[in-house]
Amino acid sequence: xxxxxxxxxxxxxxxxxxxxxxxxxxxxxxxxxxxxxxxxxxxxxxxxxxxxxxxxxxxxxxxxxxxxxxxxxxxxxxxxxxxxxxxxxxxxxxxxxxxxxxxxxxxxxxxxxxxxxxxxxxxxxxxxxxxxxxxxxxxxxxxxxxxxxxxxxxxxxxxxxxxxxxx
Ligand SMILES: Cc1cc2nc3c(=O)[nH]c(=O)nc-3n(C[C@H](O)[C@H](O)[C@H](O)COP(=O)(O)O)c2cc1C
Numbered sequence: 001x002x003x004x005x006x007x008x009x010x011x012x013x014x015x016x017x018x019x020x021x022x023x024x025x026x027x028x029x030x031x032x033x034x035x036x037x038x039x040x041x042x043x044x045x046x047x048x049x050x051x052x053x054x055x056x057x058x059x060x061x062x063x064x065x066x067x068x069x070x071x072x073x074x075x076x077x078x079x080x081x082x083x084x085x086x087x088x089x090x091x092x093x094x095x096x097x098x099x100x101x102x103x104x105x106x107x108x109x110x111x112x113x114x115x116x117x118x119x120x121x122x123x124x125x126x127x128x129x130x131x132x133x134x135x136x137x138x139x140x141x142x143x144x145x146x147x148x149x150x151x152x153x154x155x156x157x158x159x160x161x162x163x164x165x166x167x
Contacts, residue, residue: 002031003159004046007053008064011131013121014054014085017143021050021083024152030159037067043074047163050155052083054120058100060084068106075110079162081155082112086120088138093119093147113158116151119143 003025007018022034033046043049053064068075084103086092097117099107107115119142126135 002033002046003048003050004040004043005032005034005050005052006037006040006064006067007051008037008061008067009052009054010056010061011054011121011123011126013141013143014052014061016121017083017085017118017148018050018052020143020145020148021052021152024149025050025156028153028156030156037063040067040071043071043078046078048079048081048159049075050081050083052085053103055084055086055100060100060103060106065102065106068110072110079159080110080112082107082115083118083151084115085118086142087117088120088122088140088142090119090142092117092142093144114155118147
């Protein structure tokens, strides 16, 4: 039994969060594959799936969205969890930030069991417009490993309940 963790990430921050999620799930005793979304062919070997997406202008990164659309049928038959990243301040650790409209629709599409918004990261030398302009006063790393771990513990509990032979 294994859990698939995949992500849509433009500048690597969300990929880093997916790596944290994978590591923490392994610490919970689950087997995990961390795979880029375009490398995933079928979900046969996975009994649960975590999909993370970077937020750009209130929309999920295209690769995360397309992954969910491409695998809708298979995702509907497994426990699925989403995370979004993320605010360039500490708001995500202070309050529960609901999914944006498009992500909410994807959750309904596959019957996702849960969602969390996690802080984001923008490097001071981010390239491209408007990222470079934003980086002048918004650069920073707001990803919180403790928050990721707490969320992972909660979803691991659900996975173990829904997939009784998980461990
Ligand atoms: C142009 C631009 C637009 C953004 N829009 C949003 C947004 O709508 N909501 C949000 O929470 N974060 C937003 N962010 C912050 C990013 O989501 C954050 O930098 C995230 O960590 C990026 O992930 P990535 O490094 O995986 O691409 C935006 C960042 C940029 C550069």
